[in-house]
């Protein structure tokens with residue numbers, strides 16, 4: 749009788765240990781995966797990548813924080829309608845709509861589609877938020893150089909500003925921003941030509957995970973050149 753008890757206890761102990769190990773592995777995978785995705789998203793490309801975001805928006809304490817607004821992923825048609833109604837600001841100071849060029853479908857190195865537009869402007873020209881939202885991520889990559897990922901107010905979209913010369917002082921992740929707010933300055937960081945400073949600007953429809961580093965590209969040209 750006592751021996752059976754002992755065996756049962758031993759079995760139970762093993763089960764608890766196994767459960768503990770699988771739980772720890774699961775937690776580890778959940779922690780590592782986003783970093784791996786992020787690395788994949790930024791390696792090996794020449795032009796800045798189509799948009800992205802921390803899906804799990806982290807608070808300053810590092811604890812996961814739920815997005816402020818939960819919105820279902822709109823269809824592409826709905827997404828374009830919504831963005832049209834937002835009346836996005838041309839993000840480079842002093843550039844009129846007539847000066848914009850649609851380079852969204854251009855091919856770039858490695859046969860990658862551009863998925864963005866390049867807005868040419870002298871180095872140091874002000875870069876401003878296209879609409880209200882929050883700073884999702886300040887990120888430096890080989891291709892994009894100094895970049896900003898901004899969420900729209902519903903966290904359904906992200907706006908990506910790349911090749912910046914520098915950020916406006918005090919700019920921080922999770923900071924709310926208003927349409928027209930100064931974010932940084934045009935430059936040629938990353939893979940932009942030194943002689944042709946410009947803002948590489950992209951828009952992405954985010955998935956329900958609100959991951960700043962991925963999304964479906966939307967052509968900014970018709971939304972800005974209206």
Ligand SMILES: [Zn+2]
Pocket residue numbers: 795796862864865866948949
């Ligand atoms: Zn570009």
